[in-house]
Amino acid sequence: MKYKVKNRIWLEGDNGTFLGNGRIELLYHIHHxxxxxxxxxxxxxxxxxxxxxxxxxxxxxxxxxxxKSSGGSGGGGTEVTEAGLRAIENFxxxxxxxxxxxxxxxxxxxx
Amino acid sequence: MKYKVKNRIWLEGDNGTFLGNGRIELLYHIHHxxxxxxxxxxxxxxxxxxxxxxxxxxxxxxxxxxxKSSGGSGGGGTEVTEAGLRAIENFxxxxxxxxxxxxxxxxxxxx
Numbered sequence: 395m396k397y398k399v400k401n402r403i404w405l406e407g408d409n410g411t412f413l414g415n416g417r418i419e420l421l422y423h424i425h426h427x428x429x430x431x432x433x434x435x436x437x438x439x440x441x442x443x444x445x446x447x448x449x450x451x452x453x454x455x456x457x458x459x460x461x462k463s464s465g466g467s468g469g470g471g472t473e474v475t476e477a478g479l480r481a482i483e484n485f486x487x488x489x490x491x492x493x494x495x496x497x498x499x500x501x502x503x504x505x
Numbered sequence: 506m507k508y509k510v511k512n513r514i515w516l517e518g519d520n521g522t523f524l525g526n527g528r529i530e531l532l533y534h535i536h537h538x539x540x541x542x543x544x545x546x547x548x549x550x551x552x553x554x555x556x557x558x559x560x561x562x563x564x565x566x567x568x569x570x571x572x573k574s575s576g577g578s579g580g581g582g583t584e585v586t587e588a589g590l591r592a593i594e595n596f597x598x599x600x601x602x603x604x605x606x607x608x609x610x611x612x613x614x615x616x
Contacts, residue, residue, distance in 0.1 A: 397516045397523055403607060405508045405616065412508055484614050488607070495606050496514060496599070503595050505516065505567070
């Protein structure tokens with residue numbers, strides 16, 4: 395039998411979880427829909443839960459990840475900042491690098 | 506704020522999870538107590554649950570991880586095989602290497 399190695403990573407700050415898969419997915423969908431409500435729905439997450447995750451992220455982030463955009467025909471929405479987009483990219487990169495590292499290490503091992 | 510990166514790894518075989526933290530802890534405690542019952546108790550796990558994890562491991566392992574030892578004053582017990590001990594060691598090593606890798610990668614990133 396051939397085994398596969400799986401991994402889950404997350405970042406912690408002083409107040410517990412800062413970034414994890416769920417939070418990154420949420421940011422990603424806010425970026426693509428421009429709406430916390432739509433993003434939460436996409437992830438089958440309550441709006442309340444989404445808010446609590448975003449609040450926890452924003453409080454721990456060095457720079458703010460979300461800004462409220464006002465005006466426009468839709469009456470404004472929520473925008474992910476450059477720092478937020480960088481967080482998404484960095485997290486996914488770190489996750490992929492980790493997976494690659496583990497795949498290579500597993501090849502050298504005899505379970 | 507300084508962030509820490511955390512990780513959880515596990516191995517999957519053709520039938521789902523093969524090795525994870527819980528299973529490795531279970532093997533470890535069986536090795537140190539010589540008893541599935543005592544190991545399960547230590548991990549606050551039901552005997553039934555421990556058995557199901559061990560059964561899943563044994564079915565997917567290339568070599569058997571546990572043998573029943575008979576005789577002796579205690580009426581025999583359960584012994585972790587060389588292959589089982591190697592699995593514990595390999596899993597812990599892989600986990601540590603992964604953590605070290607992630608720590609180093611995080612230093613290069615700007616979240």
